Amino acid sequence: MTTPETDVEREIRAMVADATRLDPEYLAGLPADTELFGPQIALTSLAGVALLAAVKKRYDVDVADLDIGLDSLESIGTLARFVTRVIHPDAP
Numbered sequence: 001m002t003t004p005e006t007d008v009e010r011e012i013r014a015m016v017a018d019a020t021r022l023d024p025e026y027l028a029g030l031p032a033d034t035e036l037f038g039p040q041i042a043l044t045s046l047a048g049v050a051l052l053a054a055v056k057k058r059y060d061v062d063v064a065d066l067d068i069g070l071d072s073l074e075s076i077g078t079l080a081r082f083v084t085r086v087i088h089p090d091a092p
Contacts, residue, residue, distance in 0.1 A: 008059075008083050008084045009076065009077065009080035012079050013027045013076060015058070016043070016051060016076065018050070018054065019048070019051040019054065020041060020042070020047045027076075031077075032077030032080070033075050035074060036048075036073055036074065036075060036076065036079070041076075043073075048073065052064055055079075055083060059083055061083050061086045063082065
């Protein structure tokens with residue numbers, strides 16, 4: 001059984017793969033706390049904009065508007081948790 005967060009995380013990983021052109025299998029093997037701007041993913045500012053646009057399109061969540069400090073972009077997991085909290089505010 002999957003939870004909303006694991007579903008969102010899986011979709012976020014796919015969006016990161018699209019934005020960075022990294023192999024989805026490679027991203028699937030990385031832990032959730034892998035830094036988006038760290039050496040393993042190396043998200044660029046342009047790829048970051050593409051990622052935020054994909055999140056907005058898929059979930060109607062404007063991360064830049066809701067998270068002014070963009071702390072949610074620290075890692076795959078922080079972004080997945082942030083989006084999950086916004087789209088499922090009553091989830092535990």
